Amino acid sequence: MRFGILGGTQAWGDEGAELPLGGPARRALLALLLVTPGEVVPTDRLAEDIGAVGAGGPEGAVPSAHAIQSQVSRLRSALGDTAAIERTGAGYRIAVAAEDVDAGRFERLAREGRSALGEGDAGTALPLLRQALQLWRGPALADVADSASARAAAVRLEELRLAALEDRLEAQLCLGEHRAAVPELRELLDRHPLRERLAGLLMRALHADGAQAEALVVFEKVRRHLADELGADPSAELAALHGELLRADASPAPAAPPAPLTPFVGRAEEVTEVRQLLREGRLVTLTGPGGVGKTRLSAQVAEKTDDEVCFVELAALRDAAVLPQALLGALGLRESALHTAAGTQGPLDRLVTALSGRRLLLVLDNCEHLVEEIAVLAARLLAMCPRLRVLATSREPLGVIGEHLHPVRPLDDAAAAELFTDRARAARRAFVPDPGTLRRVCTALDNLPLAIELAAARLRTLTLAELSARLHDRLGVTERGSRSPETRHRTLRSVVGWSWDLLPEPEQRAARRFSVFAGGASVASALRVCDTDEETLQSLADKSLLEWTGGRCRMLETIRAYGAERLDAAGETEPVRRVHAGTLLDLLRAADPGLRRREQLELLPALAxxxxxxxxxxxxxxxxxxxxxALELIAAASTYLWIRGASGTLAPPARTLLDAVGDTPPDGLGEEYAISVLIAAAGAAGREVWRRHRASAGKALTAVWSDGRSGRHPAALLLWMTHNATSEGDPQGAFALVSAQRDSREPWARAVARYVTGFGALGDGDLAEAERAFQAAAREFRAQGDRWGAALTLDALAGAARTRGDRRTAVALTDEALTLAEELDALEDCADLLANRGDLRADVDPAAARADYTRSAEFARRAGSTAALAAPLRGLGDIALAERDRATAESRYTQALEHLDPHGVKGAANRVRTLAGLGRTAEVRGDHSGARARYAQAAQAAVSTVVGAATLPDALRLLGLPEALVEAVSAEWPPLAPDLRRTPR
Known part of the structure; x- marks a missing residue:
């Protein structure tokens, strides 16, 4: 039998059924006995406590000993034989173990969790603490809250509960769950403003999320509370954390240079020379043959600079069309995840936006295979971003005006010998070189650092003399200067070829098959594609042909290129590529369902x-x-690409694929074809593809998702509705297709259908029905653990709450959506949600609204999104206008208008508000004709945006305009006021 006192008093039988305990006197009696299970409680104390809680009879009378005995008898009958209540001396005891009472189990689990946390094992601590806290159903000893003897026990338990909450939150922070912890920490600190540990945890969580300023504000609030309430200063621990935050750099860090695995020798003077070149010019290119050490030198220069650094590894990049996306990724930026409608701003524009105001050294490593495209991009960025400097590594110059070249030569003899000796001792600790033999080996290796490291690794199985003998006539100094691939690669190819020839055939076969991996591989994938065993992979790693990083194996790019040549020479490229594609397809298909469930936060980085x-x-x-x-790969990856906002990376090959497929999808792949059309339509370049293939894709998708059938890729429904919501689509047909899935057997499709149906009701003016649909969608998304869908519906619910004037609910819903967006690392969506919250606060708390708009603009700039800047700029214009600062308001509105995305409902709604704001500023300065013109533009934009609204004022309210602007716009432009219905829902 189990008992509960962490809430109302309860008892459960062995099979989990709750037992009826009777009236309040019996529940109070059982609770008092369970406070100290197994210990005797005197009868007079039981009587006094039962009377104190009003369960002893009329007007709180203290029951007699006989009455207590009677209640004990009835309680025994209710509990049966499973729990003995014994009369002992002058009192009673209940013969149960502490573990049978939820309070006892709670204390044990909390104690074990804290112990694991103290030992640094947060992964073990977190589930223990969560189990402990889940035992609570309400206030401790709720049925005897007024009892003096139980009150002390309740206070102790509540304190233990709060400490366990703090332990659990600290474990979450240790495991990187700071974003999820922030809202709860805020709420707890509001309830316990003097709790310094809570303050410290919230400060740490905010700082980990890049909100250093907010973390410092938390400290200041706690300091003031302590001073006002207790006349005390913060503890030494909290003060030390405050000092640490003041010294910390809270700015988001772009990709850092690779950490060195071997000593940096022989190039100290070159580091100084390159740094001087970067002071004299803004583009420096390190040139030289492969393996000479260009990457190591560039990383060392980057480590020494005082500027912010972003290190971009380009060796694995094969498609020049996605070069800007690669740079955005290295900067920590990406496309929008929650709002997926395509905008007009391309990746290059976002790069310029992100870099234009930053003092940053951009290191572009391994440019030779895309030298022309990188040269054009570098020239554009340098021209548009005056504080940017670029350090490139390439086997040939970029050829850009103003470029400074620094040829990287092989190591001198002394440095080469030093590097070889260091790496040899890593392979064989007792290595003592013969100077003459060592010099001959390094000379034969052309003093190339990579060649030296590969050769030194052979000393695990060879002596230096044997190694020297094997090098004879294998390598030599080869000609330089020719641009032909054969001569440009010859020196390093000779080095890799020699190392390759030392491998037994099974290892050579595995290594050449591994060369198809562009970004490394898990062990399982490597075993399948390489058709080998773990021992062979480990042997390749021991010989420096593979390296292990973060549980994945990778191959140096130079070795991978050589392996690809060997694969092609063996005639194996096509079959191995096919196995590689099949392996990836199986991996994506296995992960796809989890991306719409609770596993999504674990799967997203794995798929990245x-x-x-x-x-x-x-x-x-x-x-x-x-x-x-190709169609199956794109479709299997589509949910991941949409959530992470990376669909643009596959848009170019998807367009090429559709050119080959034509307008008729292959048999059985209609859904995959439709998804490829959606991917190809990303960005302005995909408009023509969308016009050509939309009708065929719609038929293919409808053929799968109709008549109660479910397809393989539910996320396609949401994106189909989004892409068809414009004038170039088929909003009525898409709405019918998606809303018909309300009874689908696929739960995620049902949630999407409810979400889309809500917008239909909203357009028809049925706000209550819209909210019911959004709430149903939110419940289904949450039940599945999908943060992406939940954030979408919370944002929609916030808009509906705003429309009916419930500002407080709208803010709370936006806060919740913002938390989910932050978990998904959606910078652009965070910017959008913060601007929405600013709109909700503007009338009641202008200072808070200004902070939201300012932070929104910061997120937009970090995302490199000019379109996302429009909303906060417009909001800052609203604030300035309310403060009668007409010049600032007009400036902000004009800037917002320049940044607006003309496509998508969000952009159009912001256009209406911006034009209305410009109308108001014109009206304030007395320009009534200008005001009427702006109001007319706002009304026209509203009519073009909102389909199905009954009147112009209704349309304006749906778009979030304040009532004063609704009246002004409607009064100045009445022609469309009577009826705006154009497309039936």
Missing amino acids: AEQPDLQAAVHWAVGARETGT
């Missing part, structure tokens, strides 16, 4: 590691005219 291979596999399949495989 596979993204280079996804792009490589799709490009191969498209080039090899394996259209079925």
